[in-house]
Amino acid sequence: MQASTLAQAADRLRNGGCVVYPTETYFALGALAGDAAALARIVAIKARPAAKPLPLLVGDMAQLAAVLPEDFAAGPLGGDFADLAARFWPGSLSLVVPCRERLPELVRDGLGLVSVRFTPHAAAAALCRLAGGALVATSANVSGGPPAAAPGELDPVVVEAADALLTDGVPPAGGPASTVAGLLGGRRLRIFREGAVATAALAAAGYQLVRG
Numbered sequence: 001m002q003a004s005t006l007a008q009a010a011d012r013l014r015n016g017g018c019v020v021y022p023t024e025t026y027f028a029l030g031a032l033a034g035d036a037a038a039l040a041r042i043v044a045i046k047a048r049p050a051a052k053p054l055p056l057l058v059g060d061m062a063q064l065a066a067v068l069p070e071d072f073a074a075g076p077l078g079g080d081f082a083d084l085a086a087r088f089w090p091g092s093l094s095l096v097v098p099c100r101e102r103l104p105e106l107v108r109d110g111l112g113l114v115s116v117r118f119t120p121h122a123a124a125a126a127l128c129r130l131a132g133g134a135l136v137a138t139s140a141n142v143s144g145g146p147p148a149a150a151p152g153e154l155d156p157v158v159v160e161a162a163d164a165l166l167t168d169g170v171p172p173a174g175g176p177a178s179t180v181a182g183l184l185g186g187r188r189l190r191i192f193r194e195g196a197v198a199t200a201a202l203a204a205a206g207y208q209l210v211r212g
Helices: 006-014 036-046 061-066 078-088 122-131 156-161 199-204
Strands: 019-022 027-030 056-058 093-098 113-118 179-185 188-193 208-211
Touching (some): 006 122, 027 036, 036 156, 056 061, 056 122
Parallel strands (some): 093 179, 188 208
Antiparallel strands (some): 019 027, 093 113
């Protein structure tokens, strides 16, 4: 597949497409978070278990308004969320938080929680903004296969099944994936995955860490 421009890739997303695009860690396969049909295609392309929620990323803080519940900021998790966002975003820290009920089931778990991060990758963030919302950011591979940090490492099956391939900007850095932490309130975090943001940095910021 010939690589698309940023504008072309955003257009595909707005029209219900799935796009392979770079993030700060690896290439991702994504679609707009609210597009249930496109999310189902991603699950099928990856042969990914439907019960495993798809993670999201945003291109600016304003896009969180369509992801988080309306009263989230004033709730028991709002203060910790704002503090972590100020310290670590844009960055490779994914926060597991409550989300709006209208989001498709493929991005939220049985408790109504979603994983979201503000990507520091300029092209990925621009793609979110041009497409008009949060994007799914699952690795652009068939489940169980290796993630790709370079276009030549991408699985041809995934690339051909997508509607666009974006390779703009700084190449993904590879290495650890994003750290995934769930907000428990009272400056406590449940660590679901240790990754690019060191858990020592979270502890140093005053958070009690719970494993698993």
